[in-house]
Amino acid sequence: xxxxxxxxxxxxxxxxxxxxxxxxxxxxxxxxxxxxxxxxxxxxxxxxxxxxxxxxxxxxxxxxxxxxxxxxxxxxxxxxxxxxxxxxxxxxxxxxxxxxxxxxxxxxxxxxx
Amino acid sequence: xxxxxxxxxxxxxxxxxxxxxxxxxxxxxxxxxxxxxxxxxxxxxxxxxxxxxxxxxxxxxxxxxxxxxxxxxxxxxxxxxxxxxxxxxxxxxxxxxxxxxxxxxxxxxxxxxxxx
Numbered sequence: 001x002x003x004x005x006x007x008x009x010x011x012x013x014x015x016x017x018x019x020x021x022x023x024x025x026x027x028x029x030x031x032x033x034x035x036x037x038x039x040x041x042x043x044x045x046x047x048x049x050x051x052x053x054x055x056x057x058x059x060x061x062x063x064x065x066x067x068x069x070x071x072x073x074x075x076x077x078x079x080x081x082x083x084x085x086x087x088x089x090x091x092x093x094x095x096x097x098x099x100x101x102x103x104x105x106x107x108x109x110x111x112x113x
Numbered sequence: 114x115x116x117x118x119x120x121x122x123x124x125x126x127x128x129x130x131x132x133x134x135x136x137x138x139x140x141x142x143x144x145x146x147x148x149x150x151x152x153x154x155x156x157x158x159x160x161x162x163x164x165x166x167x168x169x170x171x172x173x174x175x176x177x178x179x180x181x182x183x184x185x186x187x188x189x190x191x192x193x194x195x196x197x198x199x200x201x202x203x204x205x206x207x208x209x210x211x212x213x214x215x216x217x218x219x220x221x222x223x224x225x226x227x228x229x
Contacts, residue, residue: 100158
């Protein structure tokens with residue numbers, strides 16, 4: 001049973017508009033959530049994270065929102081740029097689990113010019 | 114070169130063969146990880162290591178063996194490869210224990226393994 005779910009395999013967004021990537025989770029005990037970005041033939045790279053005690057974290061064009069009651073988080077990218085085209089992974093961690101990350105399946109974001 | 118490297122980048126092997134995937138990092142990070150990525154799944158943790166000579170199982174360890182005699186190297190061995198082990202394998206490292214927001218895992222470029 002997947003504890004972290006990204007239900008949209010792909011998303012297409014016009015350049016300059018907002019991209020919203022969604023992630024749902026089942027375990028209310030997760031302590032942190034992270035977003036990673038992956039280009040083809042490369043390893044994932046860390047993008048942004050949020051603690052479970054917060055509801056928003058912002059870093060430049062990237063904002064992550066956490067809705068604990070709905071067990072849902074989202075990544076907003078504003079404005080979207082061509083270089084944002086990549087696969088985005090949501091991951092969650094329990095601090096008492098030896099720092100193991102539980103990953104979603106990823107969402108492929110395509111930014112159209 | 115500085116960073117985290119994996120070799121080979123691509124490997125085709127036959128069922129039943131032993132194959133070793135190499136991972137090397139130049140940062141002297143304490144923690145190292147092996148993941149596999151399959152279509153429709155996120156990354157799944159195979160094994161991890163908190164320091165030299167300390168390893169532990171992750172979510173999907175069966176059929177794999179790891180060792181860590183030196184801090185910078187963390188090889189992953191498939192003792193007798195099976196078709197179900199066809200996957201993309203990623204190695205990662207992290208500086209220390211968990212301390213967000215600065216904590217992050219740095220990933221290698223991946224090894225695409227095909228078992229025929």
